[in-house]
Amino acid sequence: MSDLRDLYQEVILDHNRHPHNFGELDGADRHADGHNPLCGDRLAVYVNLDGETISDVSFLGSGCAISKASASLMTDAVKGKTLPEARRLFEEFLALVTDEGAVLDDARLGKLAVFAGVRDYPTRVKCASLAWHTLRAAVDDRHEVVSTE
Ligand code: ZN
Numbered sequence: 001m002s003d004l005r006d007l008y009q010e011v012i013l014d015h016n017r018h019p020h021n022f023g024e025l026d027g028a029d030r031h032a033d034g035h036n037p038l039c040g041d042r043l044a045v046y047v048n049l050d051g052e053t054i055s056d057v058s059f060l061g062s063g064c065a066i067s068k069a070s071a072s073l074m075t076d077a078v079k080g081k082t083l084p085e086a087r088r089l090f091e092e093f094l095a096l097v098t099d100e101g102a103v104l105d106d107a108r109l110g111k112l113a114v115f116a117g118v119r120d121y122p123t124r125v126k127c128a129s130l131a132w133h134t135l136r137a138a139v140d141d142r143h144e145v146v147s148t149e
Pocket of ligand 1: 036039040041063064065066067126127
């Protein structure tokens with residue numbers, strides 16, 4: 001089990017050092033800002049839509065390793081997904097990080113499963129979920145800054 005934990009940490013550290021889809025999308029269809037005051041994480045999420053499909057997604061921001069790695073893995077996970085698929089993944093991710101008894105589809109979660117470990121650290125749940133809350137605000141076209149508080 002500790003090997004698995006090391007592997008998970010490795011994935012998070014790697015995405016923190018080399019985040020995927022990092023940067024602003026020029027002329028993005030949707031955009032939202034998120035803030036986690038508890039930790040100081042700030043993220044902006046940019047989305048391009050092709051009908052109901054997320055054709056491109058990126059993020060910018062600064063924060064702890066968990067918030068950045070989560071944003072990086074989130075962009076990989078939702079790119080090419082339809083909005084209903086992305087919403088379902090958002091709900092599954094929240095269940096993953098908050099609900100010990102949740103029955104989840106590991107195949108669909110893929111690498112997102114590395115965040116199961118944050119369940120034991122309630123303050124870290126906000127770091128891990130910030131990118132997802134911000135994505136949801138972007139696709140819902142809400143413009144106020146999303147706060148985890
Ligand atoms: Zn954080």
